[in-house]
Amino acid sequence: MNAKITATGAYLPEKIMTNFDLEKMVDTSDEWIKQRTGIEIRHIADKETTAELAAKAALDILKNSRLSASDIELIIIATVTPEHPLPATALFVQEKIGAYNAFGFDINAACSGFTYSLSVANAYIRSGMVKNALVIGAETLSKIVDWQDRSTCVIFGDGAAGVLLEAVDDDSVGVLDMVLHSDGRYTDLMIVPAPGSRYPCSEEVIKNRDIYIKMKGNETFKMAIRSIAGVSQEVLDRVGLNFGDVDWMVSHQANRRIIEGVAKRVGLDMNKVIITIDRHANTAAASIPLALDWAYKSGKIKEGDIVLLNSFGASLTWSAGVIRW
Ligand code: UT7
16 A cells, blocks of 8 residues: 545635834844745734644645545644643644544654654555544744744744545555654754753743744754755655656755755756745744645646655754655
């Protein structure tokens, strides 16, 4: 059995924050943000929670599929901004969409969360344990961003999107292979220090602003292009394809310059690269499925296309997958 993406779906919160809005909050400019990141706007969930965004994305996926909520067997939510420390956000999504025949859990692999989750769902389907899975990346990063830190607050956004993965009796289609990496020597590059078992909730962690994202952006940037290009080559080698066979590259949308750097390094024309960072910003685990959903619904990705997914995130995780759509 292979696992094939049979539907996509997405949800973005209504509120939009522009670079000009940010100019009024921190010492930054529209020009700096556009030039250094490619971002023009981001969506902000000021009223909705992560599970609410994820549930709306799940309903959109189901609307675009031939299944109903009661048919779903597995729900995986990739997130670094869960509804609560416990229980898993997947259970709140299960309740909101009424998928009571499923089991669910969350995966935290930062910006690689969607690809990590896709690999898990793929393995469950290939093993025969389930016939289908909802795999959703959902984030409300605006709630863990330090709105006083211009080096991080300008790059993140909120949103949710995902796919329905279904078993198909055809090993030439669907997820052909995936490669995942992590390196725990770099956990300080991007971290939300508290609250957790090391730094439980206290007045001090709040005063130190340790409840917000801290990122060494430039050091992260320097490692990203080489890592993404390398893991993409690895997964293509495993399935006997090369970059010339790729119809679409859908990357984690962290920075337009990173994506362009990867395309240049591997010799891929930018007209085969999906870019959504201008209007979504960096939505961590939601960024790849948001880009996939847009590329599929706008008619770019078509049946039979070879789609290369790749990601890079805290701290550090990186991964790639090859899909025959
Ligand atoms: O999502 C997965 C993990 N994260 C990433 O992959 C993020 C990767 N990193 C990046 O995308 C980039 O490093 C950033 C967009 C975060 C920063 O861009 P950069 O070109 O690496 O800037 P920098 O940190 O080297 O800073 C350059 C200058 C500094 O000023 P000086 O020291 O040269 O005077 C910063 O203080 O830009 C300044 N700066 C800003 N200026 C205006 C930093 N943030 C801002 C800002 N507006 N928002």
